[in-house]
Amino acid sequence: MKVFAVIFALSIVFSCTNESKGNRHLVADSPVKEENRPEADLFKMAAKGKDALKFCTSEKLNTDFCILIDMSLHSGIKRFFVWDFKTKSIVKKYLVGHGCGSNQWSADGSKDNPQFSNEDGSHLSSLGKYKLWGRGHSDWGINIKYLMHGLEETNTNALKRYIVFHSWDRMSDDEVFPKGSPEGWGCPTVSNNAMKEIDPIIQESGKPVLMWIYQ
Template sequence: MQKKFWIKTLINSAMIAGIISCSQSQDKTMLSVAFENNKTYEKPVLDSVKTHNKASEALDFCKKNKFNTDFAILIDMSLHSGLKRFFVYDFKTKKITQQHLVGLGCGNNSWSSDDSKDSPEFSNIDGSYLSSLGKYKIGARGVSEWGVKTKYLMHGLENTNSNALKRVIVFHSWERMSDDEIFPKGSPEGWGCPTLSNNAFLQVDPILKS
């Protein structure tokens, strides 16, 4: 049974840490949708119970490690990349306040394709062009070559993502990313960075700056 992968990003002032865990359950509600060529696809729906459980784990991590306990960023990498799987979760209200598409690494597939939209691979190896699972601390805000020209450095805190900084895995926007869900198509894949649309990044950036 295919594993489900989660990324959780936890805010500490200008710093962020993230958690990734795996679950064997496949309890997502399914919804039928039609595509242009009259083919019917099963559209996964976010498991809200699992999301709240992951947020609770994130809050425990924040408290234990003296991180800010206002909100977390959660990324559910088990969801199809054409669905909104990047969540800003408010610890105080216990609600998702923002929800966006997020891209991942292309690996051996063509750059900017969506070949791994529903079956991604992950790696910590430099040159793999894949995203890495694990806890992260995100630090310096700087200038990017992509999107709105802003990025945040990502420091991997586990063996599964320890090369993130060396690999220049950063959080940034990308003009190829959509504002809206595009399922059954997938989001364009880059070189391993978590990427949002320009508009989505401009919504998240003020929270990180504060």
């Protein structure tokens, strides 16, 4: 009888110990995911904003604002920023898609590790500074597009590749992390509602606007 009691007691201790370990494991899972959520580096953005203003001034582009796209960030969080030169701050931010490359079109295969290319047919986005100038009709989203004139060696083929700034019905207004945004063939795409906000700002500027895609 005593032997049975000892065995029973040990089994309870062992069971409680395992349950405790299991609970600690379950509790730890949630914070880890939260810690892995990337955030925009504001110091990096401020430095980009400073360089962007110098560039816009020298190239006679709009000096009220520019568009900064940080491709080092996960595509499921907002990484498209409208940067105000006067206040040196973000005034708007949105999700933005990038090129799928050899991955499935409209999926999120490279949501946290996009590749870039200036080659025609690569289906990849290109890094570098662009001049947004030339508003036209798009077959996508709310049927508005802006031509993207590549200003660096990394994006000289943008017009040849039909890389333009437009909206896409598949793009979300809200962050979708840990999922990623749908990937197209290289165009920086935003949601329809985002374009409805950005389009009048660009039109009212009266000057070409800098879009700087960097990593």
